[in-house]
Amino acid sequence: MPEHFGAGTAVYGKSKNSIFFFGGDIGALQDQNSLVYTLDTTQLLSGWQDIQVPQNTVDRRLLLSVTADNNDRIFLFGGGGGGKFGDTKYIRYNTMNIFNIITQVWSFGTIDNTLIKREGHTATFLPDTGEIIYVGGRSDNGLLIDMTNLDVYDTINDKWVKRLTQNSPQQRCLHTAVLTNDKRIILFGGVNGRIPVENYYVVLDVKTFVWYHGNENLSTKAPYRGHTATLYNDYMFIAFGQGQSNDDLHIYKIKDYANFTEVNNYNVIIEIDPKIRNNIIIGTVTGSTIVIGFIGFMIFKYIMSKLKIGKRPPSLIIDIP
Incomplete structure (x- = not known):
């Protein structure tokens, strides 16, 4: 390609x-x-x-x-x-x-x-x-x-x-959007003219078509255009993007309305069906838990080693056509 x-x-x-x-x-x-x-x-x-x-x-x-x-x-x-x-x-x-x-x-x-x-x-x-x-x-x-x-x-x-819609946010382009399980569209980033929008995080409830505006302060490293947004369970992952040179991964715990919390990592929880668990030998379960825990630790250590401290994006960005 x-x-x-x-x-x-x-x-x-x-x-x-x-x-x-x-x-x-x-x-x-x-x-x-x-x-x-x-x-x-x-x-x-x-x-x-x-x-x-x-x-x-x-x-x-x-x-x-x-x-x-x-x-x-x-x-x-x-x-x-x-x-x-x-x-x-x-x-x-x-x-x-x-x-x-x-x-x-x-x-x-x-x-x-x-x-x-x-x-x-x-x-x-x-x-x-x-x-x-x-x-x-x-x-x-x-x-x-x-x-x-x-x-x-x-x-x-x-x-x-x-x-x-009601209570509409600042106009923008080059933002991202994800749909939550409870039917909200989360917009992240975007530019207004040649500068980043004032509020990176706004939410549209598609059941009422009312906009909600996030009040939390985002990391100064967060990208604002050209990035990707991926939702998994109640976490939104923001990666890449233009306006700064870093490979930081930003993770946000999604809450109600336009509330959120920025977190440093995402913990994968592996659930075992009780019916299956009762038929597994204790030694096997213990061994599997150790292996899974070790793999999870190594993945976490690798991700953390890749994170770098980013810089605040410049106020001016490259024009789009």
């Missing part, structure tokens, strides 16, 4: 063990080669697989959103790029491209002319309703997009609707 900047990814499959990778800048935004890759994490030795895309089916672009539903369909929305061959102007999109992983067929979602062209936004799929909520980003005129009225795409009925 060639080097990419600004590509979009999504996990899919029943067990969410496969990765869909689309677009990004490889030095030529009109290049249709190496446009889509997939990776089956259960067969890592096979590596990334290049999916051939028919000519003029979908444009290469970056800073778009890529989201998967529960039926192996991938939804690509927005982003910016170079358009078709011969175009000389950088353009932003409000196009919805849909790719069916099973049939390998591309299609278009309903085109709504009221949709703002955007890049650097987030997309969150709600499995209970089949909706995708789009938040933030930068529009075609270079302005940040209002976060009071959100665009929502109904993947079941192929239609767009607006959702009015």
